[in-house]
Amino acid sequence: MNLKDLKYIITVAETRHFGKAAARCFVSQPTLSGQIKKLEQQLGITLFERTNRSVEVTAIGEQIIQLARQAIDQTEAIEQLALAHQDPLAGPLRIGAIPTLSPYLMPLILMPLRRRHPQLKLVLSEEMTDTLLARLHNHEIDAALLATPVDEDGLESVTLFNEPFWLAHPRQHWFYNRETISRDDLDNTDMLLLSEGHCLAKQAMDICHLSERQQQGDMADLRASSLETLLQLVGAGFGSTLVPALALRGSWTTDSGVIARKLELDDAYRQVSIVFRQTFPRQKALQAFAQVIMDNLPNTVQAVKN
Amino acid sequence: MNLKDLKYIITVAETRHFGKAAARCFVSQPTLSGQIKKLEQQLGITLFERTNRSVEVTAIGEQIIQLARQAIDQTEAIEQLALAHQDPLAGPLRIGAIPTLSPYLMPLILMPLRRRHPQLKLVLSEEMTDTLLARLHNHEIDAALLATPVDEDGLESVTLFNEPFWLAHPRQHWFYNRETISRDDLDNTDMLLLSEGHCLAKQAMDICHLSERQQQGDMADLRASSLETLLQLVGAGFGSTLVPALALRGSWTTDSGVIARKLELDDAYRQVSIVFRQTFPRQKALQAFAQVIMDNLPNTVQAVKN
DNA sequence: CTTAAGCGATAGACAATACCTATTATAAAT
DNA sequence: ATTTATAATAGGTATTGTCTATCGCTTAAG
Structure with a gap:
């Protein structure tokens, strides 16, 4: 069975005409006839009762075409869903941050982020570094905001600012x-x-x-x-x-x-970075998120140019 | 998109392993990888986040695989339905009979029919010859029991008995x-x-x-x-x-x-026959139905040997 | 009565693509 | 360092979906 076949039988059921159905499916009439014949043989039943003059759907055909319609609907829902998420900014981004950063940074960037990328939703969590790294590996979060350099397998890190x-x-x-x-x-x-x-x-x-x-x-x-x-x-x-x-x-x-x-000391600062899996597919969303952070820092901290 | 592709991604989501998923789908691992890559490109999204060591389903992947599962379920329902109806005796048979025959013939055969072919359900209607023929042409009934010879285009007639x-x-x-x-x-x-x-x-x-x-x-x-x-x-x-x-x-x-x-007259009888479209796909069911009729006639009427 | 038009089925050639084997690249484990 | 395990890649093969051309049949028109 094949999704195309299902579309074919649905169209034939609607048009009750092989030629018109073929045209609507953008294939030739013999192709349509052949595919339907093949499907009928695979299923072991007759879907259409046809003469040279008329095409009618059998009783069992009606039932099957109804199911086929539902199946096609599902696949179209898949395509719709995929289309809606083709924008990598779309959909929720799960961000974890350490407790000494999150409550002070987030208030600064949430509004600007919403203004800049309204389709980007954040799901925030607040945990300590080790936990965040574990959750990152477990795919429970998509990125972590940390204040410690990270050099773990499979993870990538981009420094955002020195605090x-x-x-x-x-x-x-x-x-x-x-x-x-x-x-x-x-x-x-x-x-x-x-x-x-x-x-x-x-x-x-x-x-x-x-x-x-x-x-x-x-x-x-x-x-x-x-x-x-x-x-x-x-x-x-x-x-x-x-x-x-x-x-x-x-x-x-x-x-x-x-x-x-x-403090007037050279080393009295921490490097805040965003850490994510190298394989994470929506790095553009992270990039946008990071950019909003760097664009909205107060002048007490300095953004890092990458 | 393709039903096979959907099965592939469902299996990968279940096994979290391309090789095992490939084996379970009875294809080679490169085939599976290629098909999934193709599907991801078509949809414009990443379904799986994979390293050499692990395979994880993305958030959008989870949603899509859920829909895919439903679509596959629908197609399996189609196959189940088709299988259940491969027996041409299965499912309802819509029979029309003339009023001077139906109330006297049906009581004779309904019980034997149920004993012989329990899976064969009848939907009876009682109308006059012309109406029955029209409904036959309209695919509203599957066969008619008539007492008049019929020679219409597309219809076939089998004599059952002389009454x-x-x-x-x-x-x-x-x-x-x-x-x-x-x-x-x-x-x-x-x-x-x-x-x-x-x-x-x-x-x-x-x-x-x-x-x-x-x-x-x-x-x-x-x-x-x-x-x-x-x-x-x-x-x-x-x-x-x-x-x-x-x-x-x-x-x-x-x-x-x-x-x-x-009456001791040569021509004082009528020929009862079953009439159906030549294209009707479940003629085996009609054959079985007709046989039950001929096997259960009282000795006042004589079955016709065909 | 003959001819033309419409329809679905069939035959054969072609092309797209799903599939396989062999190999590579990379990471983890011994 | 070597082996093992995994997904990705390359290239060739085979399946199969598709097309054009045609047939057989029915209905409508000249």
């Missing part, structure tokens, strides 16, 4: 009187960190020259599960911390006893 | 004392007839040598619309009539003042 770390310290802290903060200053203060698994925790440790062991001994009980909590702790005077620039766009500096200051 | 005409007369009639009834006797009595259109009316007139005109003058007001009515009239003494043998199988002789007697 500086700022120092957040309590107002009462002796930092308050310093003109600039040096790395030595950072080494000699109480640094609060995010709980384990957050890449930001490890990066902060690297910059402040803290070792894992040191950390465990000192303030394991003061690791926070979110940046918001962390800043609350800073405001309460428990210590200082490094904060990615985008996270400071809120009202932290003004009210709640937290002072945020730029 | 003798019996004479039905009132008990008080002078026929009652006669040993045998001759044709002259018939000419000289009041013959009651069925209303126009019934072939039995014309046949009775032929046998009794009545002309149309004669009939109109005499007893146009006494034509009956059914055999039952006609016999009621006979019982009431309004005249005599010719009755086909099968119609006398009831209890007419015993009670209601009607005497039925065989």
Whole structure:
């Protein structure tokens, strides 16, 4: 059986005329006759009762043609669906981002994205780097926004921007009187960190020259599960911390006893990149998404030219 | 697009493995790969995201494969339906019969038919010869049981049996004392007839040598619309009539003042035949139906050997 | 009564394409 | 480093869908 054959019998049933049906199917009449004969033999039944003068559909033919119509409808639905999704921007894009980035970046780009690519729908998830990479491999998400370099098999990574770390310290802290903060200053203060698994925790440790062991001994009980909590702790005077620039766009500096200051250190930034499977077929959609991000960054962070 | 292609992508979606899918489809792996590539190009979308190590279905692929499954289901339903009807006896057979035959013949054969061919369902209709022939041409019925020879284009006719005409007369009639009834006797009595259109009316007139005109003058007001009515009239003494043998199988002789007697005339019978379109594809079913009729006739009528 | 026109079926040649074998390229496992 | 497993590619073969030309038949017209 064949989809063309089904179209043929449907058309014959409609026209009750082999010649006209053939013309409507853009084939010759012998072709149509032959294909229908073949189909009838394959099915073992007669679909049309024909004389030189008339063509009538048999009872069983009526039933079969009804089913054939449904089958053709399904295939046309397939073509419609495919056509609607030929635009790689169309349809949902499943994006995961790390928790120290997502709540600060997404508000910046969602509106511009909708304006620029209204047909592109996002499905967002917020998880830590390892989980995101696993979900990427499992095809559960299409891309991940990470702040750590990735070099895994089958994954590709495009850097979007460099996000500086700022120092957040309590107002009462002796930092308050310093003109600039040096790395030595950072080494000699109480640094609060995010709980384990957050890449930001490890990066902060690297910059402040803290070792894992040191950390465990000192303030394991003061690791926070979110940046918001962390800043609350800073405001309460428990210590200082490094904060990615985008996270400071809120009202932290003004009210709640937290002072945020730029760091004049070469390596006090993180590289935010979008990571996806090399085989992902809708990379154009990711490209568009990335472009919207880079076009809508505040001037505290600098987009990377690729 | 092609039904085979749809089967291919369904199988790949199930196995997530081109080689295994190819084996299950009984084709080589390159064939499967090529066909799927072709389909993806035709649809303009990627159905599977594949590496050397894994095959995963894309989001749009999932949707399309779901539709493909439905389409394949429809075609399998077509094959099932065709298979179920490959037995030409299967499915309903639309039979029309004339009113002077149907109510007397059908009770004789319905039970034997069900015993012999339980899968053969009858759809009966009861109309006069002309109507039946028209419906036959219109494909509204598949065969007609008639008592008149038919020689129309595209129709074929098989004689089933010869049904003798019996004479039905009132008990008080002078026929009652006669040993045998001759044709002259018939000419000289009041013959009651069925209303126009019934072939039995014309046949009775032929046998009794009545002309149309004669009939109109005499007893146009006494034509009956059914055999039952006609016999009621006979019982009431309004005249005599010719009755086909099968119609006398009831209890007419015993009670209601009607005497039925065989006629010893060469031409006092009618030929009952089954008529159908030459192109009708289920002639085997008609053959079976006809055989059941001939096997279950009472000994008052004689089957015709073909 | 002959001729012409319309219709579906048939025959044979051709061309598109589905299919196969053999091979390549690449990644994972030993 | 070698082997194994996988999908992709290349090139040749075979199937089969399609075409043109024609037949056989029926109906309509001259």
